[in-house]
Amino acid sequence: MPETPELDPNNIPKHVAIIMDGNGRWAQSRGLMRLMGHKAGVESVKKIVRAADELGISILTVYAFSTENWKRPPLEVKTLMGLLQSYLESELADLVKNNVSLRCIGEKEKLPDAPRQVLEKVIATTAENTGLILNLALSYGSRSEIIMAVKKLAEDCVSGRLQPDDITENLFSQHLYTGGLHDPDLVIRTGGESRLSNFLLWQASYSEIYITETKWPDFDRLQLIEAIYNYQQRQRRFGKTGEQVK
Ligand code: IPE
Ligand code: IPE
Ligand code: MG
DSSP: OOSSOOOOGGGOOSEEEEEOOOHHHHHHTTTOOHHHHHHHHHHHHHHHHHHHHHHTOSEEEEEEEEGGGGGSOHHHHHHHHHHHHHHHHHHHHHHHHTTOEEEEESOGGGSOHHHHHHHHHHHHHHTTOOSOEEEEEEEEOHHHHHHHHHHHHHHHHHTTSSOGGGOOHHHHHHTSTTTTSOOOSEEEEOSSOOOOTTSSTTTTTTOEEEEOSSOGGGOOHHHHHHHHHHHHTSOOOTTSOHHHHO
16 A cells, blocks of 8 residues: 555545544553543544545544443543543634534433533534534444434324334434434444444444554544545445446
8 A cells, every 4th residue: 555545536435433442452552541542532533533624524423432331430431521521622613613513422411511511512603514524422322322213213103193104214314313414434443343332333234344453542644544545445335246336
């Protein structure tokens, strides 16, 4: 592969979703506390948001905290929530300047008051922005998201607003946190694990998956370009034959 791969500007993935993993191991391999890895990880988020915007990506979803991550030691959870709050406070001006629209997928209501209030403020302040959509997956779990959608549809059926036969893939998608958003074209996982960890199970049905050993704090603009270059070498067949999609 060339030093900085030359990307095809006509085949930039519209929606890139990233499982930002490896912060803890990054820190531990340096003899640091795991928390330092999360701190370094925030710097990566800032860089990758800027790079995604410059590369012409329309939607960037980042998995920042899963429904399962609540089971981590209380101090680690507290630190992550504090980092979320300070990230949002320090980035608001830049997000506004760069026309980024910040959204959240996940159980926002489960977040502690202070970060939740800042989150609401940033979402409201950037709601009309027309540039990059930055989707933060916070207290996000795909299974609970699917159950939430099923419950809403079931309620609509019970009340007679909806008939079971009217439930289509499209209608179901509209009831997910990502309703209205294009499915991810590319899912990147840093930190080397080959699993989805309850991330966008429905939405990633036909996403291209790219796994890198690089731990999240070391993931930079060049690595993002390499992931997109790798994506651009693939043929997305969606069940058809290679000849059919040529
Ligand atoms: C990802 O890094 C950040 C979150 C899950 C919040 P980890 O903290 O999972 O890092 P590793 O996987 O232990 O190295
Ligand atoms: C996935 O990473 C969740 C986030 C990146 C926020 P984890 O570190 O929690 O995943 P597992 O537990 O190793 O599958
Ligand atoms: Mg991990």
